[in-house]
Amino acid sequence: MKQALSKTVLFALVSLGGAAVLMMQPAALGQLPEGTAPSALFWLATAVLGALAVQSVRMMAALEDGRLVGMATAALFGLWIVYFWQLLVVAFEVPRVLLPPPALIVQSIGTHSAVLWGDFVQTVLKAVLIGWALGSGLGFAVAVAIDRQPFLQRGLLPLASLTSTIPLVAVAPIAVMWFGFEWQSKAAVVVLMTFFPMLVSTLAGLKASGKLERELMYSFAASYTRTLLALRLPSALPFIFGALKVNATLALIGAIVAEFFGSPTSGLGFRISTEASRMNMPLVWSAIVVAAVTGSVAYAVLVQFERRAAFWHPSVRGS
Amino acid sequence: MRSAKHWQMATMTKPASPGPWQRLQRDGLPVLVVLAAALVLWYIAAVWMNAAGAIERVLPTDAPWTWQDLVAATLDMQRPVMPAPHQIALDFWGSLVDWPIDSPRNLLFHVAVTAESTLWGFVLGTLLGLVLAVLIVHSRTLDRALLPWIVASQTVPVLAIAPIVLVILGSLGFSGVAPKAVIAMYLCFFPVTVAMVQGLRSPQRIETEMMHTYAANWWQSLWLLRLPASLPFLFPALRVGIAAGLVGAMVAELPTGAVAGLGARLLTGSYYGNTIQIWSALVMSALLGLALTMAVAGVERLVLRRRGGQA
Numbered sequence: 001m002k003q004a005l006s007k008t009v010l011f012a013l014v015s016l017g018g019a020a021v022l023m024m025q026p027a028a029l030g031q032l033p034e035g036t037a038p039s040a041l042f043w044l045a046t047a048v049l050g051a052l053a054v055q056s057v058r059m060m061a062a063l064e065d066g067r068l069v070g071m072a073t074a075a076l077f078g079l080w081i082v083y084f085w086q087l088l089v090v091a092f093e094v095p096r097v098l099l100p101p102p103a104l105i106v107q108s109i110g111t112h113s114a115v116l117w118g119d120f121v122q123t124v125l126k127a128v129l130i131g132w133a134l135g136s137g138l139g140f141a142v143a144v145a146i147d148r149q150p151f152l153q154r155g156l157l158p159l160a161s162l163t164s165t166i167p168l169v170a171v172a173p174i175a176v177m178w179f180g181f182e183w184q185s186k187a188a189v190v191v192l193m194t195f196f197p198m199l200v201s202t203l204a205g206l207k208a209s210g211k212l213e214r215e216l217m218y219s220f221a222a223s224y225t226r227t228l229l230a231l232r233l234p235s236a237l238p239f240i241f242g243a244l245k246v247n248a249t250l251a252l253i254g255a256i257v258a259e260f261f262g263s264p265t266s267g268l269g270f271r272i273s274t275e276a277s278r279m280n281m282p283l284v285w286s287a288i289v290v291a292a293v294t295g296s297v298a299y300a301v302l303v304q305f306e307r308r309a310a311f312w313h314p315s316v317r318g319s
Numbered sequence: 320m321r322s323a324k325h326w327q328m329a330t331m332t333k334p335a336s337p338g339p340w341q342r343l344q345r346d347g348l349p350v351l352v353v354l355a356a357a358l359v360l361w362y363i364a365a366v367w368m369n370a371a372g373a374i375e376r377v378l379p380t381d382a383p384w385t386w387q388d389l390v391a392a393t394l395d396m397q398r399p400v401m402p403a404p405h406q407i408a409l410d411f412w413g414s415l416v417d418w419p420i421d422s423p424r425n426l427l428f429h430v431a432v433t434a435e436s437t438l439w440g441f442v443l444g445t446l447l448g449l450v451l452a453v454l455i456v457h458s459r460t461l462d463r464a465l466l467p468w469i470v471a472s473q474t475v476p477v478l479a480i481a482p483i484v485l486v487i488l489g490s491l492g493f494s495g496v497a498p499k500a501v502i503a504m505y506l507c508f509f510p511v512t513v514a515m516v517q518g519l520r521s522p523q524r525i526e527t528e529m530m531h532t533y534a535a536n537w538w539q540s541l542w543l544l545r546l547p548a549s550l551p552f553l554f555p556a557l558r559v560g561i562a563a564g565l566v567g568a569m570v571a572e573l574p575t576g577a578v579a580g581l582g583a584r585l586l587t588g589s590y591y592g593n594t595i596q597i598w599s600a601l602v603m604s605a606l607l608g609l610a611l612t613m614a615v616a617g618v619e620r621l622v623l624r625r626r627g628g629q630a
Contacts, residue, residue, distance in 0.1 A: 061463035070463060077464035097490050155349030165558070165612035166605040167566045170581070173589030173597050178400065245474075252476040257566075260482075260573050261589060268479070276482035277574065284483055292475040299474035 008059045012076060015052040019083055022049055030090045038091050046087065053080040100282045105289065108282035115271070115283075116290055123255050123268040124294055126183035131190025132251040136244055138191065139198025147206055148224070157203060163196040172258035186258045186267075193254040194247040201243035205236025238315050241306040248298040252291060361404055362394070368401040369393035402595045411599040423579065426603045432579040434607060436496050437568040440503020441561050441611075447504065448511025448560075453541065455512070456519040469512055478506065481570050499571040499580075503564035510563070514556030518549025547626065554619040561611045569604065581607065 022028060022045050027038035057080065060073045082102050088094075089101040096104070109116060146152040172189050179185035209232050217227045259269025271287040310316050366389075373392040378384045394403040402410075411426065418425040451469075455461045481502045488498040522544050530540040572582030581604045588597035 057464050058460045061460040070467070073463040074465075074467035078468065095490075098487055151349050152353070153349075154346060155351075155353035158346075158350055159353060162609065165562045165608045167562070167569055167608055169566060170569060170585055170601050170604050173585050174594070174601070176589065177592070177594065177597075249474055249476060253478050253566075256476055256479050257570055260570065261586065272479055273482050273574070276486050279486065281483070281486070284486075288479050288483070291479050295475040296471060 005063060008056070008063060011059055012056040015049070015056045016079075018049055018052060022046065023083075023087065027091055028087050030093075042091070046091070050084070053084070056080075097279050097281055100285055104282045105285045109286045109289065112283055112286060115266075116286060118266045119268045119271050119287060120290055120294070122183060122264070122266040123186070123259065124252075127186035127255040127258075127267075128190060128251045130183075131187035131255065132194055132247055134187065135191035135194030135251070136198045136247050139195045139243070140202050140240065142195075143199050143202035143206065144228070147203075147228070153203060157200065160196045160199050168193050169254050169257045172261040175258065176262045181262055181264050183264075183267075186255045186263070189258040190251045190254045193250050197246050197250065198240070198243045201239045202236060205239030206232050208239060209235040234310075235313075237306070237310040238313055241302060241310065245299055245302050248302060249295055252295050252298075256291060358404060361401075365399065365401045365403040366390055366393045369396055369399045372396065372400060398592055398594055400594070402598050406595055407598045407602060410595045411602055414599060426581075426584070426599065429579060429581050429584045429600070430603060430607055433565070433568050433572065433581045433604075434611070436499035436571070436580075437503050437561065437565045437611065439496060439500035440564045440568065441507050441557075443500065444504035444507025444560060444564065445511050445557065448508040448556075449515055451508070451512050452515030452519055455516050456545070457537070462516075466516060469509060472509055473513065477509065478502075478567060478570060480505075481567065482574065485571060485574055499568045502567040502571045506563040506567040507560035510556040510559045511553070514552045515549055518552030519545045521552065522548045550622065550626070554615065554622075557615050557619075558612050561615055562608055565604070565608050565611060 022042075025042060025045075026032050027042045032038065057073065057077050060069070060076055063069050063073075085099075086101045086103055089099055100108075142156075146156065169189060171192060172185070175185040175188040179188050206228075213231055213235070214227070217231050222230065255267075256269035256272070259267045260273050263270040268287050268291050272284050275281075275283045275287070307316055370389060370393055373389060373396060377392040377396065378388060393399070394406070396402075399406070414424060414426045420427055422428060455466050484502050484505075485498050488494075488501060519541075526544060526548075527540065530544050535543065569580065569582035569585070572580035573586055581600055584600040585597055585604075588594070588600060
């Protein structure tokens with residue numbers, strides 16, 4: 001098995017080395033003189049490299065299970081996709097409007113880092129973070145508040161579940177009208193979008209504790225508050241974290257789309273929509289990369305928090 | 320696990336099942352009360368938020384006015400900050416009956432435009448998701464290399480790519496339904512793929528082994544075992560997918576140039592400060608979202624009933 005692993009790694013490294021050599025060619029760098037096409041040898045090398053890439057991913061996928069191997073397989077696949085994206089887009093001279101090569105996107109992130117940082121602060125640190133915290137916090141608070149009101153629960157829960165089928169982000173023009181173009185209107189949209197998932201999840205989570213445990217608390221003569229704090233809220237944690245994770249993505253979508261409806265002259269959504277209409281695609285892709293990285297990092301951070309907070313829960317221990 | 324459940328079911332004394340009237344009272348009444356409370360709060364908010372504008376623009380400045388005048392004025396403004404529910408209902412109804420169905424002033428016209436691209440995207444996205452899930456389940460390479468990326472993409476605001484899709488398809492010469500359907504499609508496809516990979520893997524080992532002893536080929540075990548087993552996973556994903564697709568279709572209508580569709584209607588409403596129009600478009604998109612999801616749920620119930628009355 002060890003042998004298979006080292007063979008696979010060697011194969012992948014050799015193919016990547018070949019890829020690096022091919023990348024040095026003028027045709028791959030876009031440095032061919034005007035009017036000349038890449039040679040047949042270049043295309044042959046590209047085809048061979050394509051076969052090598054497929055084979056290297058297949059070999060790595062065939063290795064036995066393991067967290068590291070799985071991540072390495074996905075990473076290798078992603079690397080090859082980006083590589084061929086770069087190579088083919090340059091070699092075929094695809095117009096930048098259609099698809100800019102990755103190197104250009106990275107370069108654009110570098111040159112526009114100040115602008116993108118401003119957009120990040122505007123959209124993520126203000127609208128998303130505040131809206132997400134407020135919306136999730138409110139949803140949680142309302143859920144706990146109506147925990148002892150079965151009548152209100154029966155009235156609110158069906159309506160709250162229905163909101164997931166409604167395009168809530170469409171309230172953005174109204175929010176802009178009420179709260180102005182600044183981040184407050186985006187945060188308001190985010191609050192509305194994140195409130196209901198948290199409400200529904202927390203209500204479900206508060207019902208998740210086992211009957212045995214509840215009866216144990218009862219036999220200890222534990223008060224309602226005590227039972228809530230010591231048993232029911234901890235056992236609701238996986239539900240709450242689930243909603244926090246869903247809400248993180250929803251909040252990003254809400255803030256970005258709300259900026260399509262009207263915004264000050266910064267923000268990721270503003271950048272994406274205005275630069276797209278000016279055909280400045282590398283910058284649009286940069287803003288999207290920023291949004292995508294933000295989403296994944298937020299998710300990863302929340303997963304880490306969940307591991308800390310609910311380390312005892314079977315759903316965490318099992319993973 | 321299974322035996323414990325059976326034991327529980329056997330020992331449980333079944334509560335007397337309530338009649339339809341009691342059920343309605345138990346489940347319907349709270350919802351109605353909450354809705355009524357929301358309506359009352361809405362009216363209060365409308366009076367509150369419109370009061371400043373009404374005092375400034377509608378009520379006479381030189382003559383005295385009573386609070387009844389103020390309330391009446393706030394609930395009947397041309398461009399209120401917060402329209403009263405009855406104003407929205409009137410505008411909504413008026414747009415449905417006062418104009419022919421093909422007029423851009425009729426909301427149903429916009430609904431048809433948005434629903435068309437949503438449904439195209441939904442159908443294509445579901446097909447794409449199904450095909451990809453089948454490929455992933457049957458190819459270890461795709462499973463290890465591609466699936467992590469699709470799962471990770473769930474944490475990314477993929478809707479942000481919509482303007483790029485519009486630009487790309489626009490420069491390739493596509494316009495009209497196609498770009499909107501493409502955006503709705505890729506929003507539908509992610510949840511369907513993730514759920515279907517889970518669903519196609521849900522048959523237990525004993526079941527796949529039985530297919531093996533019957534010498535069932537790849538296609539038969541897919542059609543007779545894996546696909547039916549994945550249905551409970553598929554339908555929740557479809558409900559998520561069609562709601563996401565609707566948002567995608569509406570966002571795709573936002574860029575300048577789009578004149579039809581609920582998204583465009585929202586945008587023109589906000590350009591001209593016509594709040595009542597925004598609100599009725601909002602109500603209409605909520606209804607469309609509900610209708611689309613209910614249609615999926617209806618199909619789900621039909622299919623599951625035909626497959627043995629589980630629903």
